Amino acid sequence: MTSGEQPTLLEEMTMNKLTPMILAIIMLASTSLVALDWSELENNSLTEADGRSGPDAEVGDILSPRATTTDSITGEQLHTLKAGDDVHFEAYIENVGDSAITEMGITVTVYLSEGGARGNIALDAAGNELSWTNGDVVCDDSFVCPWSSLGAGALLDSGKYTMSYQGSPVTWTPMTGDYVVVVTTDAVGDADPGNDYSENQVSVVDWTDIIVDLAWDSGKEIEGGSGDKAFTLTVETGGSSSWSARGIQLELAVEGTLLTAVDNDGTDIMGTNVIGDNSSATSGFGTYGSTVTWMHQDDANNTTSGERHVIGFENSSTWNGVVSPDTSGSSGDYSISVQMVSYVIYGQLPECSETVAGNSSSGETEPMTYIHYCEVEMTQDDDAATSEDMIEGKVQTFHDIGVTSLIINQGYTMDGNLVESGPDNPGLTEGPLNPAWSNIQASVRHLGSDIMVTYDWEVSFEIENIISGAVHTEVADMCHDGLGDPYDHHELGESWVAASAFETGEACIMFNFAPGIYDVTATVSMVGGAVGTEDMSARNDDSS
Structure with missing residues (x-):
């Protein structure tokens, strides 16, 4: 039907029939919605949620x-x-x-x-x-x-x-x-x-590592007092597989309140120095000798050699020095630090590639690439944390004691709370442990700069059950049922009075472990002492 035209009789009849049908559909839908039980939908939703409830x-x-x-x-x-x-x-x-x-x-x-x-x-x-x-x-x-x-x-x-x-x-x-x-x-x-x-x-x-370590020859963490202080620098190679390092160079810095600082040859090392210039047999780290520095990919006889210092895999080399503190004043600090500068590796490496002209079967010239064996200088290894170190000292007397080890001894025969025999399983440093009476033992040591200055001490043991949160704390300054000979309490250090002080000591307690997971910590502290002799380093006071 076009615009302006009147509907025919057939069209008018069809429209008249559709109108009541549409109204009927609307009424049916309305009736269905009115009859719908919304609480039923809610219950069904809750039922589905209940099906997913429980531990998860x-x-x-x-x-x-x-x-x-x-x-x-x-x-x-x-x-x-x-x-x-x-x-x-x-x-x-x-x-x-x-x-x-x-x-x-x-x-x-x-x-x-x-x-x-x-x-x-x-x-x-x-x-x-x-x-x-x-x-x-x-x-x-x-x-x-x-x-x-x-x-x-x-x-x-x-x-x-x-x-x-x-x-x-x-x-x-x-x-x-x-x-x-x-x-x-x-x-x-x-x-x-x-x-x-x-x-x-x-x-x-895979990984490679140059490990540097500085230590006072006295074994102390921090040196102190007057007199010459000798130290040792150790260089070692580590990694996931066998390799060797050549021409290791380090930077050594000696600073602070010092009169002199020299190496084993008497050479002045005050300030900043480069160690390992590899100019002679005695000026580097490792074994000095002739070694291959370049080799052709396809011709093992086509080589170049040179004199090098080489440290093999997991081998080490040492270097020594001595510093003398300036004690003209009442106080002062000094330090020696080292960091890795560079080293050389040898192998068939991407840096060794060489591209040359070659002939193909068709007579045309095509480039050929060789990956030779050569030396490559590296300025960083795969573990930067071991590439530097530092030791420190003080002009005045340095006061310090520390825990050097913590072990658990098991395998005791008990009469109630009294030990009859044992330990049959001593020196444990980690689990698993048997749920039984055990001995927790800490070794302590005088770490100050003057061994003749003695310190009274005690150790506090803390055993925490990390499952239940229960904590047991107990203090001891002797050890009769641990590993080794029975130890009675003495001050740490040395004394002109016989058997009144020793450089090391032992403390232990008995504890009955129940099933669970535990954290065990031993903390040493000075007891009494004159003003000015307090522990000057807390870094070594505890062990877990």
Whole structure:
């Protein structure tokens, strides 16, 4: 029908029939909506929610090892693992359900990465699969599980659970390669299995390390008082596989309140010095001799040699010096610091490439690239933390005592609280421990600059059950039931009075370990003493 035309009889009849049909449909829909029971919908929703209620273990993140990522600008891999360095597994695990978890196990598995996906389970050096399951993380037996339950909304081990197996932390010593680390929980009645795991992609790489170490020959952490103070600089190579370092150069800085500073040859070393100029047999670190410095890729007889200082893998070299403090004043400080400047590596390296013209079978000239063997200077290794060190001293007498070791002795036969025999299992420095009476023993030492200045002392032991939060504190200054001969209390140092003071001492206590996870700390402190003889270094006062 065009505009302006009147509808025909057939069209008018069709429209008349559609109108009541549309009204009827609207009325039916309205009636259905009125009759709908909205409470029924609400109940159905609640029923579905109730189906998901209960305990729900969620692996929120793997804290260790961290996932390896790639810098989008430089292409550098970040957070890689070092081949041969032990790795422990830590995870953030939470009960996100609305009721407690009463039984739960945890599994850690390391897979080979195949294009970013999980491949086969990786193997260790002995051919064993890298997969560990601890089924006794949460249960109702306190002699088996460290946690009896994990409440709704609670974090396992304060949000940093370390995977353990048979009472000891699980340790992975990785080889180079790409891996997928997966942490999985298995909680009884878990409401949502979809959040029971987390995975990290990690890459393990080879690494090299130049390790420098400065130490006072006296063994003291900080020197003090008058007289010459000898020191030793040690240089060592480390890494994940065998290699050697050539021509190591270090920068040594000697500063402070000093009269003189010389090396073994009597050369003045006050101020800043470059050590290891490699100009002679005695001016570098390592073994001096002739060695190959360049070799052709395809011709082992085409070589160049030169005189070099070389340190082999995990070998070391030492350098010595002596400083004399200026004691004309009543106080003053001095220091000796060292940092790695450079070293040289030898091998078939990208920097050794050479491109030359060559002939093809077609008679046309085509370039050929060789990767020769050559020397390359490096200014940074793969572990900057070990590339520098410092020792310090004071003109005045330096007062210091410290804890040198902390051990746990087990294997005692007891009569009530009295020791009848033992220990049969002494000198433990880590778990697992047997739930039994044990001896906690700390060794202490005089670390001051003047051994004739003696110090009275005591050790405070703190044993914390990190599951229950219970803390036991006890003080001791002698040790009769520990490792070694019985020790009665004496001051630390040396004295003209026979047997009144000794350089070292022992303190120990007996403690009955119940099943659980513990932090044990021993802290030594001076007792009494004259004004001005207080402990001047807190860095060595405790051990855990």
